Amino acid sequence: MQQEATVGHVAAPDTHHADGHHDVSAFNLANSKLAMWLFLSSEVMFFTVLVGAYIIARFNFPEEHALLNIPLTSVASFILLFSSYTVVRAIDGLRTGNTKKLQRSLALNLATGAAFMTFMVYEYSVLSHEGVTISSSPFGFAFYALTGFHGTHVLIGLAWLVLVFNKSLNGEYSAQKPESVWGLEMYGLYWHFVDVVWIFIFAVVYLI
C-alpha cells in the first residue's frame, strides 16, 4: 500500500494517481469516509420510521408505556454515553502513541457495551413477564422493533469491537499508520452513531 501521509505530517491533497485511480472524492474526502457518513445518514431515516411507528403506538397505548422502567434505562443511558467516551479515549491513546490507554479504553468499551446489552435483556425479560411482548399489541410491536433494531446495532458494534480489540492486542494499530487510525475511527463513528440513536430513543420512548 502506498502511503502519502503519516500522522503529524501533512501531504498535499491529491486526487490523482499515476494509475489513474481516484480514491478521494471531488470534495477532498476519502471515499470510505464519505461512504460511512452517507451510510449513517441513511440509518437516521431507517430509525426515524421506527420511532414514528412507536410514537403512533405510544399515544394509543399509554397504559403499556407506564410499565417501562425509567430508572433502569437511565442507568443504561449513562453506561452507553460512557462507552462513547471510552471510544474517543481509545482513539486519543492511539494518536498520542499510548498503547496501554488504547487497549484499556477498548476493554472498557467492551465491558460497557456488554453491560448495556445486559440491561436491555433484563428489561425485555421483565416486560415480557408483565405481558408486553412483540405480539401483545401495536405498542409491544413498535417498542420491540425499535429497541430490538437498536440492540442489533449494538451487537454488531460489539462484534466489530472484538475485532478492533484483537487488532490492538496484536499491535496492528499505530499512529505511524494513518490507515490504522482511520480503521479505528470508522468503528468509532459507528459506535457513536449507535449512541446518538439511543439518545433519541431514551427521550422519545422512555421519557416523553
Add this chain to the structure above:
Amino acid sequence: MSNETVPAAANGAHTADQAHSHASTYFLVLVALSVLTLVEVLVSHITASGVRIFLLVAIALLKAYLVAQYYMHLKYENRLLFIIFAIPIVAATIILVLIGPMSALK
C-alpha cells in the same frame, strides 16, 4: 489491508496541530452529556406535556449535537459531512414533530 491511498487531510488522520491529546475536551463532553441526561430525567416529571416534550426534544438534540461535533469529530471535518448528516436529522425531526400531534388524533 486497505488498498486506498488517501492524503492525511482527507482520511481523517490528524495533522500536526491536531495530534495532541483531546482528552480533557472529551471528558468535559462526557460530563455535559451526563448532566443533560440527569436534567432529562428531571424534566420528564413535568406534568405540562407540551413543555415536557419541547424540553426533552431540545435536550436530546443538544446531546446528539455534542456527540456528533466532538466525539464524531464533525467539528474538525469537512463541512460537507456536517451537511450530509444534518439533512436527515432535520428531516427526521420535522417528520416526528408532525407525527406526534397527528397520532393523538383519533
